[in-house]
Amino acid sequence: MTEEALKNIYLKDFHKKNDAKFIAFAGYDMPINYKQGIINEHLHVRNHTGVFDVSHMGQILIPFSEKNISALESYIPLNIKHIISNKCHYSFILNSNGGIVDDVMISKIKFDNREFVYIVYNSSRKKILNKIFNATISNFKIFEDRCLIAIQGPESFTSISSILNLPASMNFLNIQVLQYEDSDLFISRSGYTGEDGFEISILNNKAEKLISDIINNNNAILCGLGCRDSLRLEAGLSLYGNEINENINPVQAGLSWALDKNRLQDNNLNGSKILSQALSSIPSLKKIGLSPINKIMLRNKMTIHNNNKEEIGFITSGCYSPILKKSIGIGYINKITNISEKNYVNVRDKYEEIKLEKIPFVKKKYKKGDKYG
Amino acid sequence: MGEKKYTEEHEWVQLSGEIATVGITNHAQESLGDIVFVDLPNIGKEVKAKEELCVIESVKAASDIYSPLDGEVTEINDNLSNDASIVNQDAENEGWIFKIKVSNPEQYNTLMSLDQYLKFLDK
Structure with a gap:
């Protein structure tokens, strides 16, 4: 650009x-x-x-009308009709294959004495989402x-x-x-x-x-x-364009916790059949955390290999962790049965050993009542 | 010690006899931001000018470091393996990266002087 x-x-x-x-x-x-x-x-x-x-993030306010709700429920896997006021939900805009068009924060709020659905969405997805909103809902304000x-x-x-x-x-x-x-x-x-x-x-x-x-x-x-x-x-949180995109669904991305399972029975929801099938089958992708043994940096798009140098996955995000003082990464294994005891990433044509790690790398500290976690 | 010279790849070079000490410029470390690892070259490696020799990893990105001259790597700055942020703190002295025994000393004169480098940065 x-x-x-x-x-x-x-x-x-x-x-x-x-x-x-x-x-x-x-x-x-x-x-x-x-x-x-x-x-x-x-x-x-x-x-x-x-x-x-x-x-830069997108923000939209949508009147809480029956017509708008039924449109939103055709691509958001959440029971919006019965959503509790003043509570945010992490959810998705889905395409017809259940792929993630965007991940969003969605809530119902009262503003000017009227009820609205308020959605925060990714700046990189503004064009495509605004197009979807324009085609499906009315009287909204971006x-x-x-x-x-x-x-x-x-x-x-x-x-x-x-x-x-x-x-x-x-x-x-x-x-x-x-x-x-x-x-x-x-x-x-x-x-x-x-x-x-x-x-x-x-x-x-x-x-x-x-x-x-x-x-x-x-x-x-x-x-x-x-x-x-x-x-x-x-914190192990996904970034649109890295961990998630239109060709990956929430189940594959390890985000099925964010799906309203009842909504997956609804044929009007984009990709509902594919998603309920994915939930009950052996996963084809496994999201993993990883860190290198040596002092190297993990970066997006590096490939993951097993003991035989066979490619078994790829990295979607990598960075230096200032807390752990080493590089950390998130990636996907697409040949799950081929993982060996020692695994490697290809760093400029050198195979560097990696450890598989639990996500998140650092404990979350969200306020939940008297506790943080 | 000769006058410090500069490359368009934002490296500095200082020639002492037939040994050239090489690092990245203060401008380069500033634009890279926090440097976390330096993937140092192997001693004894023979290189041509403008060939990739090693890699600096900042929190933002990986950047190739090129050899400014033909020669052979004779020494590397091992301190950087323990603390790469030395390059941020003192890029043009303590943060030197490698030394090479130059095989074509006349190449040194084709590099930029400080004045020329500053003008190059202004472009």
Whole structure:
């Protein structure tokens, strides 16, 4: 993609002033890191609080009407009709083969005294999703006037409780509409780092004040997409385009926990037959975590081999883990019966031994009642 | 020690007798970001100028390091195996990567001076 074609997020100048370095990501010119660098930002999120501007993400508000719900239920494997208010669900937009068109966060919220379905989706999938929404649902609003700000880390509640009137009882995956500076914001206790944290949808012209309030009064720093990737990888979370795509279904991707199993009996749901078959058959793909024995980096697209150098899988994401101080990766084994005791990755035509690891690499710390886990 | 010279691949080279010390420039380490591993070359390896010799892994990406001159690798900076971030901290001194015994010393004069390199960066 050429530089001219890149879109800017609303607060780009603010990030520039804060010494952000930028990269092209999913069509947007996005902060990859600030002065402290990716590793320091990563550790700051694990130990304190990091603030991410993820306004490149898609946000849509859909009136909770019968017609809209039945359209959404034709490609989202969730019982939207009976969805509980103020609770987020991780789900998917499915194609007719059950393949993942996108992974999304979906919730039902009350706003302006009306009920809506609110969906947050990937920037890289905006084009195709907006096309689907246009063709199937009505009276929706795609937010171009709102930023999405993520506050992540063990101190994130402390960091924002002095600014927003937030109930301490708010749990992981709860979502609320709150007032800030005479405007409505949507705040969910969620994120993409494995830490406790929040995502806030806020009007563009209020976002800079909110971010400044958080970073000026707390041990919170701005963080870029660089550490967002290493944080989500340590937490074992999938990234669209890496672990998941249109040719892979939620069962193959090890995400069947996110499927509403009752919905798989519904012939009106895209790919329902394929998905229920996949659930009851021997898996054809196995998602694995891996790390190298030697000091090398695992990267996307490297191939995985057994003792006989036979290719048995591939890596979908790899990075350096600042917590484990070694490289970690996620990949798929497509010849499950051919795994040997010792397995390898092809790194620039050298076979480097890897260990298979449990996902997540770092324990999740979501707030669930009095416990974090 | 001769004057430091620079390549378009953002390496610096310093010639002392027939031994050239090679590293990446401060500009290069800044744009790579946090460097986590350096895959050092084998001692005794013979290389031609502009041939890939080793790889630097930053948290963002893998980058090839090219040999700036023809020669043979005589020494590598083993400190980088334990702590690759030395390249971030001091790219143009302690963060040197390898030394080669040059076989065509006249190639050295074709490399850029500091002034020329700074102009090259401005382009």
